[in-house]
Amino acid sequence: MRKLIAVMFLCVVSFTAYSWGTTGHRVVGEIAQNHLSKKAEKSIKKILGDETLAEISNWMDFVKSDDSYDHTHCWHYVNLPDGVTYENSEKNPCGDIIKAIDDHVELLKSPSSTKEEKVFALKVLTHLVGDLHQPLHAGRKDDLGGNKVKVKWMYKSSNLHRVWDSGLIDLQGYSYTEYSNILNRIGKEDVVKLQNSTPLDWLNEGVALRDQIYDFEGEKLGYEYNYKNIGTVEERLLSGGVRLAGLLNSIFE
Numbered sequence: 583m584r585k586l587i588a589v590m591f592l593c594v595v596s597f598t599a600y601s602w603g604t605t606g607h608r609v610v611g612e613i614a615q616n617h618l619s620k621k622a623e624k625s626i627k628k629i630l631g632d633e634t635l636a637e638i639s640n641w642m643d644f645v646k647s648d649d650s651y652d653h654t655h656c657w658h659y660v661n662l663p664d665g666v667t668y669e670n671s672e673k674n675p676c677g678d679i680i681k682a683i684d685d686h687v688e689l690l691k692s693p694s695s696t697k698e699e700k701v702f703a704l705k706v707l708t709h710l711v712g713d714l715h716q717p718l719h720a721g722r723k724d725d726l727g728g729n730k731v732k733v734k735w736m737y738k739s740s741n742l743h744r745v746w747d748s749g750l751i752d753l754q755g756y757s758y759t760e761y762s763n764i765l766n767r768i769g770k771e772d773v774v775k776l777q778n779s780t781p782l783d784w785l786n787e788g789v790a791l792r793d794q795i796y797d798f799e800g801e802k803l804g805y806e807y808n809y810k811n812i813g814t815v816e817e818r819l820l821s822g823g824v825r826l827a828g829l830l831n832s833i834f835e
């Protein structure tokens with residue numbers, strides 16, 4: 583029994599311990615920063631001071647080391663069995679990524695929110711819009727969004743979730759500023775198209791990528807998996823950034 587509890591504990595910890603790695607979140611934040619309207623930029627500066635969206639983007643992962651934020655652990659993801667929509671899914675009583683995004687959009691919009699609450703809401707939104715674009719954050723419960731799928735990534739022990747969080751991104755060897763500059767080559771029309779969508783659309787796009795993500799044999803993943811999937815990772819990072827900006831622009835309109 584004790585062993586079982588230890589295993590369950592490890593599963594929970596390993597599931598909540600990762601999301602887009604530090605570089606991925608900063609890329610999303612930096613791209614968003616570049617697509618803010620003048621008005622949104624000004625309002626955000628009033629809330630954050632000199633800190634940028636890239637700089638606050640990993641805060642929600644860092645506070646996982648602080649017990650007083652335990653209630654936010656389930657905000658990073660949602661579990662969805664194959665063939666079940668979010669609307670029809672059994673909801674986690676502790677919350678999920680869609681609910682957390684909705685709640686903090688409201689908090690930022692509300693004229694009665696304090697500055698402290700707005701700083702918090704901005705940190706939450708910047709992180710979670712990123713997480714929602716990592717397709718395994720809307721994953722299957724039975725393998726904990728790929729956390730239980732053990733693989734060797736470039737000859738080192740890892741799991742599928744971690745490969746998507748950071749393995750593929752880190753393999754490219756770019757800093758977050760280099761990577762966001764490279765990815766942020768997008769025309770106005772495509773920006774509008776990307777922003778004309780809701781968090782539920784972003785979630786459904788991620789779910790639709792499951793077949794592609796799980797399409798490999800054996801446990802060794804490396805250059806071939808990178809070749810097949812890095813384009814998707816980069817599309818998700820760019821979409822996340824552009825849409826985070828769209829969301830913030832609409833909040834501070």
Ligand SMILES: [Zn+2]
Pocket residue numbers: 600601602642643658709713
């Ligand atoms: Zn996260």
